[in-house]
Amino acid sequence: MAALVYFRKIFEDSEVVRYEFGDDHDSFSRRLTMRKVPRTSVADDGLVDYTFLKALRKINALHTERGQWPERGMSAS
Template sequence: MSESVETIEYLFGFDGDDAQRRLVLDTESRRARPVDGSIDYAFLKASRRINAMRHEMSAWPDTGKSAS
C-alpha cells in the first residue's frame, strides 16, 4: 500500500501471496480505478471491500481479506 493526501494505492488479487494487481483509490470521492485498466470481478470485489472497511473503521485499512 502507498498513500498520499489524495490517493491510496493497494495491491490485490485472489491469493494473498499472489496479490500483484494494483488499484488506486481517490480518498475524497472513494472511487477506485485499476492501474492495469481491467475492471473485472477481482477489482470490483477488492474496491468494494476496501470501501466497506473504511466505513467500518473510519480509517483506510492497511490490509484486508475477503472470502466468498
C-alpha cells in the same frame, strides 16, 4: 464456486490510497488506486472485473466501518 481476494495497502498520502490485490495472499498480481475525494477508483491495469470490484467493495466497507483505510484484508464469498 468460491471467490477470494486479498489486498494490502502499499501507499497513502492526502489525496490517494493505493492497494495491491489478487487471489494469492503471497503474490499480489494487480493494483488499484483510489482518490479519497471524491471517492473514485481505477484498476491500474484498466481491467474492471469481479476481482477488482470485490477488493474495492471490501476496502470501502472497512473504511466506512473503521474510519480509516485498512492496511490489509480479504474478502471471501
